[in-house]
Amino acid sequence: MLERYKEATKKSKVNWDHALEIFPGGMSHNIRSFGLDRVHVYPPFMQRGEGSHIWDVDGNEYIDYWMTHFSLILGHNYPAIRKTILDQLEQGVHLGTLNEPQIEFGEMLKNAIPYMKLLRFCTTGSDATMYATRLCRLFTGKQLVGKVKGGWHGGNDALCYHLHYPFKDEPFFDGVSFEFNDRNSLDTLLKAHGKKLAAIIIEPVLGAGGGLAPEPDFIPYLREETESRDILLVFDEIITGFRLCFGTAGNQVFGVEPDLVTLGKIVAGGMPLGVYGGREDVMALAAPGAPGGRWVGGGTFSSHHLSMVAGKATLAALKDYKNKYSQLNQRGTKFRKKITAIFDHVQIPAIVTGEGSIVFIHLLKSSLTERYPTASQIGDVFNKTQTDLFQASLIEKGIFGYHGLGGLSFAHSEADLHHTLDVIEKITPHFKIHPT
Numbered sequence: 515m516l517e518r519y520k521e522a523t524k525k526s527k528v529n530w531d532h533a534l535e536i537f538p539g540g541m542s543h544n545i546r547s548f549g550l551d552r553v554h555v556y557p558p559f560m561q562r563g564e565g566s567h568i569w570d571v572d573g574n575e576y577i578d579y580w581m582t583h584f585s586l587i588l589g590h591n592y593p594a595i596r597k598t599i600l601d602q603l604e605q606g607v608h609l610g611t612l613n614e615p616q617i618e619f620g621e622m623l624k625n626a627i628p629y630m631k632l633l634r635f636c637t638t639g640s641d642a643t644m645y646a647t648r649l650c651r652l653f654t655g656k657q658l659v660g661k662v663k664g665g666w667h668g669g670n671d672a673l674c675y676h677l678h679y680p681f682k683d684e685p686f687f688d689g690v691s692f693e694f695n696d697r698n699s700l701d702t703l704l705k706a707h708g709k710k711l712a713a714i715i716i717e718p719v720l721g722a723g724g725g726l727a728p729e730p731d732f733i734p735y736l737r738e739e740t741e742s743r744d745i746l747l748v749f750d751e752i753i754t755g756f757r758l759c760f761g762t763a764g765n766q767v768f769g770v771e772p773d774l775v776t777l778g779k780i781v782a783g784g785m786p787l788g789v790y791g792g793r794e795d796v797m798a799l800a801a802p803g804a805p806g807g808r809w810v811g812g813g814t815f816s817s818h819h820l821s822m823v824a825g826k827a828t829l830a831a832l833k834d835y836k837n838k839y840s841q842l843n844q845r846g847t848k849f850r851k852k853i854t855a856i857f858d859h860v861q862i863p864a865i866v867t868g869e870g871s872i873v874f875i876h877l878l879k880s881s882l883t884e885r886y887p888t889a890s891q892i893g894d895v896f897n898k899t900q901t902d903l904f905q906a907s908l909i910e911k912g913i914f915g916y917h918g919l920g921g922l923s924f925a926h927s928e929a930d931l932h933h934t935l936d937v938i939e940k941i942t943p944h945f946k947i948h949p950t
């Protein structure tokens with residue numbers, strides 16, 4: 515299989531060798547090798563995307579489930595987004611001044627997320643989570659922040675720790691962590707550090723940490739426990755925002771309003787963007803000269819003109835898809851069940867996780883007894899090599915993704931899904947012969 519891949523991706527190989535001379539590890543985002551370097555090949559270099567498909571520099575076509583890090587719920591090269599970017603380009607790329615589209619886009623976001631009374635734009639999701647937790651520190655006068663083991667909130671120093679099992683790396687500063695879906699772990703953390711915690715930041719559905727949906731009462735329990743201790747709750751909805759519904763999942767799907775929320779990815783339709791917002795009294799500390807405030811925000815490219823017009827076009831389009839989210843979520847649920855059935859049929863230990871249109875596949879060393887484990891439970895039995903080989907097999911067969919697969923978009927057709935299931939059915943038996 516890897517030989518066939520090499521044969522079909524010769525230009526990518528030349529690029530990869532060249533990239534290794536320029537970038538540490540050959541890239542500027544560690545996951546863009548999609549695990550292929552770990553199985554001794556190289557990632558394809560992509561050139562073009564349209565709807566649910568992408569093409570690499572060698573001309574190979576793929577059904578894409580990576581969809582630009584889960585950003586493109588409308589599909590690649592969505593006409594209204596492309597048009598608005600091209601129209602704006604006629605007037606300049608980014609002026610670095612106030613602009614009108616930011617007001618209109620900000621208003622659209624506020625309307626979709628009623629608890630977000632004030633908000634700010636920044637350049638990436640990493641900025642957004644950094645500024646959100648900085649605001650929590652300023653507001654509470656406390657330094658410590660809690661996060662979930664396996665939770666990825668971007669590359670900032672404040673939150674870039676306890677990402678990978680067994681979660682032993684030292685935080686850069688003032689950070690603690692607990693297990694997603696585990697009340698005991700949360701209780702232990704609160705008992706030990708509750709008085710010192712400024713905030714807890716959490717994705718309502720754990721993304722890069724395993725694609726784990728929350729147990730039914732976990733998110734409400736977290737809200738009660740943080741509220742009663744004056745700990746601010748930040749929902750990182752950079753993946754889930756506008757993915758599970760038109761707006762945010764915390765309140766609409768799981769029934770909980772946070773104090774602050776962060777957004778990114780989907781809301782700017784593929785342009786770089788981070789958003790942080792929420793309670794008026796907390797957000798007000800970001801204003802210049804606010805009593806008790808400090809520097810929050812900045813960024814040459816914050817409220818980037820192209821991101822603002824793309825954001826407006828994305829939200830306008832998604833409003834038309836508002837009633838189609840439940841259908842997309844159901845398609846995702848059905849898809850996960852069908853993939854699970856394929857693995858069960860050939861008796862290969864694997865778990866398919868996610869919520870709505872999010873679909874992660876983990877190959878395991880042994881079967882799990884539960885369907886909704888914590889990041890550590892998955893980490894204990896995760897078979898990294900087999901999962902990497904499975905990912906490589908999918909890519910060789912024209913199914914592009916990461917974390918096993920990735921996310922569905924409104925652009926994915928039934929034919930895309932059928933073909934993907936056929937490919938999975940075809941390749942899974944080969945994974946039986948490999949021991950751990």
Ligand SMILES: Cc1ncc(COP(=O)(O)O)c(C=O)c1O
Pocket residue numbers: 583638639640641643666667668669717721722750751752753778779787788
């Ligand atoms: C949940 C979550 N938060 C934050 C980030 C960081 O966003 P960005 O890559 O735009 O900095 C990501 C990116 O993958 C994410 O998935």
